Amino acid sequence: MNxxxxxxxxxxxxxxxxxxxxxxxxxxxxxxxxxxxxxxxxINPYDAHALEEALTLRDQVGGQVIVLSMGPPQAVQSLKKAxxxxxxxxxxxxxxxxxxxxxxxxxxxxxxxxxxxxQEEPIDLILCGKQAIDxxxxxxxxxxxxRLGWPLLTYxxxxxxxxxxxxxxxxxxxxEEGREVLRASLPALLTVVKEINEIRYAPLPDLIRGATYAxxxxxxxxxxxxxxxxxxxxxxxWVSKTGTPPLREKGEMLGKDQASxxxxxxxxxxxxxxxxVVPNR
Amino acid sequence: xxxxNKKKQDIALAKESSPSKDKAMKDKKLxxxxxxxxxxxxxxxxxxxxxxxxxxxxxxxGVKTLLxxxxxxxxxxxxxxxxxxxxxxxxxxxxFWKKAPLERPIIEQRAYLLAEDSAITAxxxxxxxxxxxxxxxxxxxxxxxxxxxxxxxxxxxxxxSETVVTDLLYEGEGTGKKVVGVITNREExxxxxxVVLLCEGANSILAQRAGLQEDxxxxxxxxxxxxxxxxxxxxxxxxxxxxxGQGVTIELLGxxxxxxxxxxxxxxxxxxxSVGVGVMINELSxxxxxxxxxxxxxxxxxxxxPLLVEGETVEYLAKIIPEGGYKQVPKLYSNGVxxxxxxxxxxxxxxxxxxxxxxxxGKMAAETVIEAKAKGDFSAEAxxxxxxxxxxxxxxxxLKKYQNVSGLMQTNPHFFTVYPNMARQAAQELFTVxxxxxxxxxxxxxxxxxxxxxxxxxxxxxYRIWRTFG
Numbered sequence: 001m002n003x004x005x006x007x008x009x010x011x012x013x014x015x016x017x018x019x020x021x022x023x024x025x026x027x028x029x030x031x032x033x034x035x036x037x038x039x040x041x042x043i044n045p046y047d048a049h050a051l052e053e054a055l056t057l058r059d060q061v062g063g064q065v066i067v068l069s070m071g072p073p074q075a076v077q078s079l080k081k082a083x084x085x086x087x088x089x090x091x092x093x094x095x096x097x098x099x100x101x102x103x104x105x106x107x108x109x110x111x112x113x114x115x116x117x118x119q120e121e122p123i124d125l126i127l128c129g130k131q132a133i134d135x136x137x138x139x140x141x142x143x144x145x146x147r148l149g150w151p152l153l154t155y156x157x158x159x160x161x162x163x164x165x166x167x168x169x170x171x172x173x174x175x176e177e178g179r180e181v182l183r184a185s186l187p188a189l190l191t192v193v194k195e196i197n198e199i200r201y202a203p204l205p206d207l208i209r210g211a212t213y214a215x216x217x218x219x220x221x222x223x224x225x226x227x228x229x230x231x232x233x234x235x236x237x238w239v240s241k242t243g244t245p246p247l248r249e250k251g252e253m254l255g256k257d258q259a260s261x262x263x264x265x266x267x268x269x270x271x272x273x274x275x276x277v278v279p280n281r
Numbered sequence: 282x283x284x285x286n287k288k289k290q291d292i293a294l295a296k297e298s299s300p301s302k303d304k305a306m307k308d309k310k311l312x313x314x315x316x317x318x319x320x321x322x323x324x325x326x327x328x329x330x331x332x333x334x335x336x337x338x339x340x341x342x343g344v345k346t347l348l349x350x351x352x353x354x355x356x357x358x359x360x361x362x363x364x365x366x367x368x369x370x371x372x373x374x375x376x377f378w379k380k381a382p383l384e385r386p387i388i389e390q391r392a393y394l395l396a397e398d399s400a401i402t403a404x405x406x407x408x409x410x411x412x413x414x415x416x417x418x419x420x421x422x423x424x425x426x427x428x429x430x431x432x433x434x435x436x437x438x439x440x441x442s443e444t445v446v447t448d449l450l451y452e453g454e455g456t457g458k459k460v461v462g463v464i465t466n467r468e469e470x471x472x473x474x475x476v477v478l479l480c481e482g483a484n485s486i487l488a489q490r491a492g493l494q495e496d497x498x499x500x501x502x503x504x505x506x507x508x509x510x511x512x513x514x515x516x517x518x519x520x521x522x523x524x525x526g527q528g529v530t531i532e533l534l535g536x537x538x539x540x541x542x543x544x545x546x547x548x549x550x551x552x553x554x555s556v557g558v559g560v561m562i563n564e565l566s567x568x569x570x571x572x573x574x575x576x577x578x579x580x581x582x583x584x585x586x587p588l589l590v591e592g593e594t595v596e597y598l599a600k601i602i603p604e605g606g607y608k609q610v611p612k613l614y615s616n617g618v619x620x621x622x623x624x625x626x627x628x629x630x631x632x633x634x635x636x637x638x639x640x641x642x643g644k645m646a647a648e649t650v651i652e653a654k655a656k657g658d659f660s661a662e663a664x665x666x667x668x669x670x671x672x673x674x675x676x677x678x679x680l681k682k683y684q685n686v687s688g689l690m691q692t693n694p695h696f697f698t699v700y701p702n703m704a705r706q707a708a709q710e711l712f713t714v715x716x717x718x719x720x721x722x723x724x725x726x727x728x729x730x731x732x733x734x735x736x737x738x739x740x741x742x743x744y745r746i747w748r749t750f751g
Binding site: 058059060062086088201202203204205206207208209211212 | 306309310313314317318319347439440441444465467468469470471472
C-alpha cells in the first residue's frame with residue numbers, strides 16, 4: 001500500500017501572525033506601552049515552526065500547505081516569506097471591519113476563512129504556533145478548534161505519526177511535568193512549541209517564488225461574516241493596563257555546606273513537607 | 282495485519298523515504314516551481330549602494346532583474362561613515378529627500394588637525410545647504426538601503442535575501458568563455474542570467490575568482506570602526522552650534538589616528554552621533570594596534586570629549602574600505618560580467634567619498650546593460666562602454682587625480698606625526714600671551730620647525746604634496 005497514491009494526501013492550513021520583533025521592542029518607561037516605531041515585523045516565531053512542520057509533513061506524505069493570516073495589508077510580507085519557505089498558497093484576510101479584533105473575533109474570522117477554504121478542498125490538519133510573542137494569549141488556535149468542533153492538541157513537540165488513510169494522528173505534547181503522547185482523529189488542530197523542529201534553509205526556487213508570488217486577499221465581502229462579531233464590536237476583551245511583570249525572585253539554595261547527598265536530601269525534605277509539596281507518609 | 286503492525290508501518294511511511302516517495306516529492310517541487318522565472322536578464326550580486334542603484338536603474342529600464350543579498354535585508358550588513366551626497370543620489374532617485382529616511386542635512390563641514398591635547402580647526406558653514414537640493418545628508422545605511430531596495434522592488438526587480446553567491450556560472454572556453462549566471466549556497470541554487478553585476482563590496486571573492494581582481498594586500502585596505510552614540514535631546518544643536526535639524530560633519534586628522542595614515546570623524550544624526558576612525562590595515566598590524574583602541578583614544582581627546590559627554594553607545598559597526606585607488610581598480614568588465622562599487626575599488630579616500638562613486642558606477646553599469654540588451658549583445662566588447670562611461674565621469678577622473686596619494690602617505694608617515702605637532706607648537710606659541718614680542722615669537726617658531734625638519738625637507742614635502750594633489 002502506498003499512501004502517495006489516490007486520495008491519501010494531506011492538506012494542511014497554517015495560521016500565521018505577523019508580529020513586531022519583540023527582541024527589538026522596548027517599553028516606554030513613562031507610558032508603559034510598546035514602542036513600535038521602526039521595529040521590524042517578523043513571522044511569529046512559533047508560527048514559523050508550525051509552518052516548518054506543515055512543510056515537512058507535506059514533503060513526506062504529499063498534499064499542500066495553505067497559509068492564512070489576518071492582519072493589515074503589510075502582512076503580505078510575512079505571507080510572501082512563508083511562500084519562500086515552500087508553502088503552496090497564501091491568503092491574507094484584511095478588512096477595516098477586522099481591525100481591533102481580540103482573540104475571540106480573530107478566531108471567528110480565521111474560522112470563517114478556513115470554512116470557505118474547505119468548500120474548495122478538504123483540510124486535514126490546521127497548525128498554529130502555541131502563542132504569539134506580542135500578545136502571549138495562546139487563545140486563537142484553541143478558539144478555532146472549538147469553533148470547528150475539531151480535536152485540539154496544544155504544545156505539540158513532535159508528530160509521532162500521521163495516517164491519512166486511518167484518519168489519525170499521534171503527537172507528543174510538552175507539559176511542565178513531562179511529556180504526553182496522544183492520539184487524535186483527523187481532522188485536528190495542533191499548536192506547536194519551538195522544540196518541534198528546526199526551520200529549513202529553503203531551496204532557491206522557493207525564494208524566487210516568494211519574491212514573485214501574489215498573495216490572495218480576502219475581505220469580508222468574500223467571507224460574509226456577521227459584522228457584530230468582528231473588530232472592536234465583536235471583541236469583549238479590553239486592555240486596562242500593560243506593564244512588565246516583576247522579575248522572578250531568586251530561588252533559595254540549600255545544602256551548600258552539606259557533605260553528603262543524603263544530608264542535602266533530608267534538608268530538602270524538611271523544607272518541603274511543611275509546605276505539603278511532598279505528602280508526609 | 283494486526284493493529285500493532287499497522288501502526289509500525291504508518292510510522293515507517295511517515296518517517297522514511299523511498300525512491301517512489303522521493304520522486305513524488307521532486308515532482309511536487311517541480312510543479313510548485315513551474316511558473317517561476319528560471320532565467321533573468323541581469324543578476325545583481327549584493328544589495329549595497331552600487332547594487333541597489335544598479336537594480337533600480339535596470340528594473341526602471343525594463344530589464345528582468347534578480348538582486349541577491351547575503352543579509353536579512355539590503356542594508357542589514359551595510360556600513361559607511363555616514364554621509365550621503367545629494368547630487369549623485371538624486372541622479373538615481375530624483376527628489377529622494379522627500380521620501381527616503383534621512384538623518385540631518387549637513388550645513389557645516391569642519392576639519393580638526395589634532396595633536397596631543399590640542400586642535401587646529403577650520404570649517405565652512407552655509408545655510409543654503411539647508412535648502413533643496415541640499416548638499417549632503419547623514420544617513421544610516423541600514424534604513425536608507427532598505428528604502429532603496431523597496432524602490433527597486435517597486436520598479437520590478439526581484440529580491441532574494443539571506444542567500445550567498447558562491448561562484449559564477451560559466452559557459453564556453455578561451456576568449457569565448459562567458460559568465461551566464463550565478464551559483465548560490467542554497468539547494469537548486471543555480472540561476473542563469475545574461476549578465477551578472479558584482480556589487481558585493483570590498484574584498485570580493487567572486488571578482489578574484491573570476492580573474493578580474495588580484496589578491497588584495499593589507500596596504501590596499503583600510504579598516505574603519507564606528508560607534509553610534511546617543512545623546513540627550515537638544516544636545517546636538519547646543520554642542521555643534523546649529524539650529525534644529527541642521528547637521529555638522531567633522532573630519533579628524535593627526536592624533537585622531539595616533540599618527541597613522543587614516544582619518545577619524547564625527548557626524549551628527551537626528552539624535553545620535555556617528556563617531557569613527559579608519560586606518561590602513563598594514564599600519565595597524567605594524568603598530569600592533571586594534572582599531573577599537575584607536576577609536577577609544579580618539580573619543581578621549583580633549584577637543585572631542587565635550588561633544589560626547591553623557592553619550593550612550595547604541596551600535597557598533599566595522600567595515601573594510603578599499604583604498605588601493607586608481608592603480609588597484611580591477612578589470613571592470615568581461616563577457617557577461619560587470620564590476621561596481623567597492624568591488625571595483627571605487628573609493629576616493631581623500632574626499633571620503635565612496636557610496637556616491639558606488640551608486641554612480643551601479644547606475645552606469647545598468648545603463649550599459651540596458652544598451653547591451655537592446656543589441657542582444659552581452660560580450661566584453663559591448664560591456665566595454667561601462668568603463669568608458671566611468672572614465673568620462675568624475676568617478677575615474679577623481680581616482681586618477683589622486684592615484685599617488687596612498688603611496689605618498691604610506692611612504693611619508695611623518696605627514697601624520699611631525700606636521701600636526703609642528704602646527705600645534707606654532708599655534709601655541711602664537712596664541713600664548715606672555716609679553717614676548719611677536720617678532721621673537723616668529724623667530725622661535727621657525728627655529729622650532731627647523732629643528733624637526735630642514736627647510737629643504739619641507740620644500741620637498743610641499744613639492745610632493747603639490748604633485749600628488751594638484
